[in-house]
Amino acid sequence: DAKTTQPPSMDCAEGRAANLPCNHSTISGNEYVYWYRQIHSQGPQYIIHGLKNNETNEMASLIITEDRKSSTLILPHATLRDTAVYYCIVRVVGNAGNMLTFGGGTRLMVKP
């Protein structure tokens, strides 16, 4: 699986959009971009994933650049409960195993 690079930490004001970047310049054509988050003392939680088109669900939006070398996770109206470590992962879907390779992630602090 391709390696990802994320800023170690970010701050965001409550109610504002949080934009979390991820670089994955060595991504292969069959690798998807996944985002998970981990709130303190809990297990990671799936947020969203995509291949090349932008994706949106009830939690967030995922914007993937046309060359697929980077992406941005957008939390449109961040709340204090969105304070967590956010992990960007690239991997092939549906291969023999579906292990996740976590990096260091971005620690997002949402402030009042």
Place this chain on the structure above:
Amino acid sequence: DAGVTQSPTHLIKTRGQQVTLRCSPKSGHDTVSWYQQALGQGPQFIFQYYEEEERQRGNFPDRFSGHQFPNYSSELNVNALLLGDSALYLCASSPRNRGRSDEQFFGPGTRLTVL
């Protein structure tokens, strides 16, 4: 619908001892993966079980072993505990349907402290 459950929540052991951690997957899921998360780091993949067999393994020594039962629940065993085994151990489950999102559901973890 219960999610992924793990037991115990916390555990304290001494060096050289053995420990068994347990995981029940989310209803409808048949694949279980185990991860180790040291303090301040991202989770690291240990191994994955499907159809009661180990299917994938990360870079962990043989002291780490596992088992999956016919009801899809799983155990993680660690022998000859070292201080460095102190970590949060996470279990994740997923359905084995190819072509789906492969979204994994994580349990709350077991916090193991080795003294």
